[in-house]
Amino acid sequence: xxxxxxxxxxxWTSPVTAAGLLAGLLALPFxxxxxxxxxxxxxxxxxxxxxxxxxITLGNVxxxxxxxxxSPCHTYAHDAGHGEEPPICLADHERAHVYQYMVLGPLFxxxxxxxxxxxVRNRFERAADRYARTGRxxxxxxx
Numbered sequence: 001x002x003x004x005x006x007x008x009x010x011x012w013t014s015p016v017t018a019a020g021l022l023a024g025l026l027a028l029p030f031x032x033x034x035x036x037x038x039x040x041x042x043x044x045x046x047x048x049x050x051x052x053x054x055x056i057t058l059g060n061v062x063x064x065x066x067x068x069x070x071s072p073c074h075t076y077a078h079d080a081g082h083g084e085e086p087p088i089c090l091a092d093h094e095r096a097h098v099y100q101y102m103v104l105g106p107l108f109x110x111x112x113x114x115x116x117x118x119x120v121r122n123r124f125e126r127a128a129d130r131y132a133r134t135g136r137x138x139x140x141x142x143x
Contacts, residue, residue, distance in 0.1 A: 009105075013108070017058065023058065024061055032046065033045070048064055051063070066090075075133070076129055092131060100127070108124075123141065
């Protein structure tokens with residue numbers, strides 16, 4: 001049952017994954033390196049040369065400006081001054097976004113933007129931080 005759900009999720013989010021794949025492939029001549037991370041259900045392009053730093057997930061593709069996705073990072077709440085929180089693992093945070101994409105597919109981006117974009121106010125980011133801290137709770141709405 002889990003394999004069927006994963007397969008359906010991969011198919012459902014494939015249009016966004018294709019956009020991420022294109023962005024990653026365009027970065028290869030500029031030093032990006034592709035690596036399949038089965039645990040994250042994603043193809044990761046490390047050393048992605050554009051953007052302010054960090055990572056962005058597009059379907060089952062993660063574009064990461066650094067060299068190691070398993071690096072520590074601060075939560076959105078910590079960076080916004082909402083309290084002291086210990087660092088989380090960037091890979092865990094981005095994996096939560098992969099899961100969110102696999103459920104919402106092409107609806108993810110419009111919903112993400114409607115919830116505030118890249119911001120501590122965004123329920124998708126808060127859920128990804130929660131998942132990275134605890135290993136649970138990647139879904140952005142209460143169950």
